[in-house]
Amino acid sequence: MRxxxxxxxxxxxxxxxxAEGLEYYKVYIPKEGMSADEIMRIKYHNKYxxxxxxxQQTGEVLYVDPSGFTxxxxxxxxxxxxxxQEGISYKDLVVMTYPTELKGLAVLTWTYQDPQKDQNVWLxxxxxxxxxxxxxxxxxxxxxxxxxxxxxxSTRRFExxxxxxxxxxxxxxxxxxxxxxxxxxxxxxxxxxxxPLKPHWYYSKRIVWIDKDTGGNIFEEYYDKNGKxxxxxxxxxxxxxLGDKKYPSQVSLECKDLxxxxxxxxxxxxxxxxxxxxxxxxxxxxxxRSRW
Amino acid sequence: MVRxxxxxxxxxxxIASFIVGVFSSAFAIQVDDNxxxxxxxxxxxxVKTNNDNSHQFLSSFKNTFDLGTEYRIDDNWTFxxxxxxxxxxxxxxxxxxxxxxxxxxxxxxxRTEWLRDFYLDYTSDNLDVRIGKQQVVWGQADGxxxxxxxxxxxxxxYWLYDFADIRIPLWMIKVEYSPEVNSTLQFLLxxxxxxxxxxxxxxxxxxxxxxAWYNFKTNINxxxxxxxxxxxxxxxKQFENFRVGLRWRSMLGNDIEYTLNWLxxxxxxxxxxTDSFVPILGSIGHYQVSRRHKLMHMVGFSFNKSxxxxxxxxxxxxxxxxxxxxxxxxxxxxxxxxxxxxxTDKYTYVLGFDKTFFTKWVFxxxxxxxIHDDKKIGNYQILNTYTYGLLDKVENxxxxxxxxxxxxxxxxxxxxxIYNDDNxxxxxxxxxxxxxDNLWLTLGYHHFWGPAYGSNGQFRNNDHMHCSIKxxx
Numbered sequence: 001m002r003x004x005x006x007x008x009x010x011x012x013x014x015x016x017x018x019a020e021g022l023e024y025y026k027v028y029i030p031k032e033g034m035s036a037d038e039i040m041r042i043k044y045h046n047k048y049x050x051x052x053x054x055x056q057q058t059g060e061v062l063y064v065d066p067s068g069f070t071x072x073x074x075x076x077x078x079x080x081x082x083x084x085q086e087g088i089s090y091k092d093l094v095v096m097t098y099p100t101e102l103k104g105l106a107v108l109t110w111t112y113q114d115p116q117k118d119q120n121v122w123l124x125x126x127x128x129x130x131x132x133x134x135x136x137x138x139x140x141x142x143x144x145x146x147x148x149x150x151x152x153x154s155t156r157r158f159e160x161x162x163x164x165x166x167x168x169x170x171x172x173x174x175x176x177x178x179x180x181x182x183x184x185x186x187x188x189x190x191x192x193x194x195x196p197l198k199p200h201w202y203y204s205k206r207i208v209w210i211d212k213d214t215g216g217n218i219f220e221e222y223y224d225k226n227g228k229x230x231x232x233x234x235x236x237x238x239x240x241x242l243g244d245k246k247y248p249s250q251v252s253l254e255c256k257d258l259x260x261x262x263x264x265x266x267x268x269x270x271x272x273x274x275x276x277x278x279x280x281x282x283x284x285x286x287x288x289r290s291r292w
Numbered sequence: 293m294v295r296x297x298x299x300x301x302x303x304x305x306x307i308a309s310f311i312v313g314v315f316s317s318a319f320a321i322q323v324d325d326n327x328x329x330x331x332x333x334x335x336x337x338x339v340k341t342n343n344d345n346s347h348q349f350l351s352s353f354k355n356t357f358d359l360g361t362e363y364r365i366d367d368n369w370t371f372x373x374x375x376x377x378x379x380x381x382x383x384x385x386x387x388x389x390x391x392x393x394x395x396x397x398x399x400x401x402x403r404t405e406w407l408r409d410f411y412l413d414y415t416s417d418n419l420d421v422r423i424g425k426q427q428v429v430w431g432q433a434d435g436x437x438x439x440x441x442x443x444x445x446x447x448x449x450y451w452l453y454d455f456a457d458i459r460i461p462l463w464m465i466k467v468e469y470s471p472e473v474n475s476t477l478q479f480l481l482x483x484x485x486x487x488x489x490x491x492x493x494x495x496x497x498x499x500x501x502x503x504a505w506y507n508f509k510t511n512i513n514x515x516x517x518x519x520x521x522x523x524x525x526x527x528x529k530q531f532e533n534f535r536v537g538l539r540w541r542s543m544l545g546n547d548i549e550y551t552l553n554w555l556x557x558x559x560x561x562x563x564x565x566t567d568s569f570v571p572i573l574g575s576i577g578h579y580q581v582s583r584r585h586k587l588m589h590m591v592g593f594s595f596n597k598s599x600x601x602x603x604x605x606x607x608x609x610x611x612x613x614x615x616x617x618x619x620x621x622x623x624x625x626x627x628x629x630x631x632x633x634x635x636t637d638k639y640t641y642v643l644g645f646d647k648t649f650f651t652k653w654v655f656x657x658x659x660x661x662x663i664h665d666d667k668k669i670g671n672y673q674i675l676n677t678y679t680y681g682l683l684d685k686v687e688n689x690x691x692x693x694x695x696x697x698x699x700x701x702x703x704x705x706x707x708x709x710i711y712n713d714d715n716x717x718x719x720x721x722x723x724x725x726x727x728x729d730n731l732w733l734t735l736g737y738h739h740f741w742g743p744a745y746g747s748n749g750q751f752r753n754n755d756h757m758h759c760s761i762k763x764x765x
């Protein structure tokens with residue numbers, strides 16, 4: 001009984017700690033009058049899908065060099081939100097399905113609620129047919145060789161930056177080079193300036209446009225230590241309608257390195273939420289089921 | 293004749309596929325939502341760079357066809373089949389007696405090893421069962437098969453290929469029961485038996501012990517009228533000879549993962565025993581030797597932990613494994629000459645340290661020790677299985693692997709250094725370049741050094757450059 005009470009107290013404590021930010025399994029939308037911190041907390045909540053119980057999607061990454069030559073990667077991702085149980089915020093399983101040379105490569109990641117903690121990462125290596133615990137990638141390393149860094153995709157947290165609200169503006173629109181389409185023209189946004197707390201980081205500041213409708217960061221500008229813009233990052237956020245509820249989802253991203261003119265496009269499809277994924281599917285045993 | 297025809301077909305397929313691969317856009321085969329097919333055609337060339345006149349220039353011109361198919365029957369049941377066949381055209385191209393003699397054992401896929409996987413999978417939250425031909429891998433070490441002893445190995449190219457490619461798959465039943473999310477009890481029942489294999493004498497990477505035995509056999513008869521007969525005894529395929537294994541995997545807290553392992557059954561390596569020797573003149577006479585597999589136990593454990601909290605070790609991953617071999621046959625003798633084969637106990641452990649430096653340079657350092665219970669029996673010292681060189685009671689190994697990537701992960705170089713305290717080692721450099729999604733180029737180099745009786749030193753005049761082009765689908 002004492003153990004049960006202790007466990008309940010720990011769970012309650014972890015939820016209360018998180019409640020200083022936002023509660024799991026709830027959707028939040030930024031509102032007029034909110035501070036930059038409040039807006040950014042919502043943005044991170046949405047980015048990591050902490051409003052859902054679980055989600056799955058297929059992602060396609062296109063690496064496009066200045067000549068137009070394109071390489072492709074395809075993955076399947078599953079995520080389960082642990083809401084702070086045992087200190088874990090969420091668990092991710094990403095399995096590469098294309099190209100064949102990388103087929104079967106799978107990464108299991110546990111992300112902790114404590115922002116000071118790195119992720120725990122396991123890798124299924126097809127060439128060895130074994131699971132290897134690996135060191136978490138450096139946050140400023142390229143994510144799968146793309147123009148995104150690891151932290152831009154998966155590890156940056158609210159606590160990593162300080163925030164200043166620049167104001168409310170209508171977004172001028174972004175020409176999505178993958179399709180040529182102009183997206184989000186005149187979209188009402190909050191504009192937030194984010195300054196990294198890490199010294200000598202790969203950017204000195206970034207300007208983030210937060211969509212007032214979904215709370216998603218639809219556009220980011222990255223500046224180097226000389227104040228020069230060197231990278232832009234576009235994310236297309238939409239509402240996914242589940243009937244009785246709707247969730248904000250990212251469906252496409254485009255990151256352009258203005259120094260090299262190389263860009264990376266990520267297209268996400270088949271996004272599904274709350275299908276009752278089992279936590280057993282986010283274990284080392286699940287990684288070992290890989291066949292390729 | 294059939295084999296030659298098959299080899300030529302694989303070769304033609306490889307060439308044709310590269311042409312198609314260069315000019316076509318990438319594609320993948322997805323028959324429907326439940327069936328996935330993938331594979332590759334690969335041509336690789338191995339060239340010896342420090343010619344000591346014992347070999348010609350070309351060591352291997354291998355063409356490989358690989359095809360895998362996964363069929364998801366329903367949410368719980370999946371069938372997987374994967375085959376691979378190679379044909380080494382170097383054995384046709386070269387006209388020397390050694391290559392002609394070794395063509396049968398080195399020129400193409402041996403026996404039924406073309407079937408790499410053939411199994412039915414049942415998966416559920418608490419129970420996973422895999423029945424069929426498969427590979428099972430234990431341990432945390434990279435490139436050192438201490439705990440990774442469930443499967444036999446094909447060492448025709450020493451330890452130079454990826455482990456998944458040199459393990460010889462076995463028919464078995466694997467059951468994984470999970471009483472809770474992060475804990476699993478694995479049970480293995482292995483009725484199949486295959487012996488680990490090494491290259492025949494004077495093949496590009498044949499062990500010096502093999503060469504010595506071959507020399508002995510071929511020289512003894514004509515010179516003195518002696519004989520040397522070798523008999524190989526494999527374990528009979530009976531229920532009592534099934535190998536069994538158990539592994540418990542769990543976590544301490546949220547970040548220390550460990551396993552406890554036990555394996556019992558016939559060793560996959562065959563050990564040489566001298567059954568009789570009738571002298572005619574000095575050491576010359578009638579020899580009868582046998583190669584036997586012996587029942588043995590292995591118990592061990594492994595662990596890993598990533599340091600994820602802020603502090604001096606943040607970002608490091610520590611991993612290790614320990615294995616104790618009970619009753620494993622061990623050779624004793626003098627330098628270059630086996631005199632006795634005795635069953636002894638051995639201990640091995642590996643500690644590995646991994647960390648990423650300078651944003652994307654992954655360093656992986658390992659320290660390992662191989663400890664023999666009995667260094668000497670009488671006047672005879674423990675011998676290296678590959679070379680019959682003398683071993684110390686404790687053998688120390690250091691390995692370092694450094695890998696990174698450039699050009700948006702298009703170019704991926706890596707270097708592996710293996711060093712033994714007898715100044716025996718190798719450096720293997722490999723870089724992979726992605727020409728297109730479906731076309732990959734690999735270039736590598738193996739440099740060996742050390743004493744003639746060292747595991748790597750035996751190949752000190754056998755440095756090789758290799759390159760391959762792979763078309764995937």
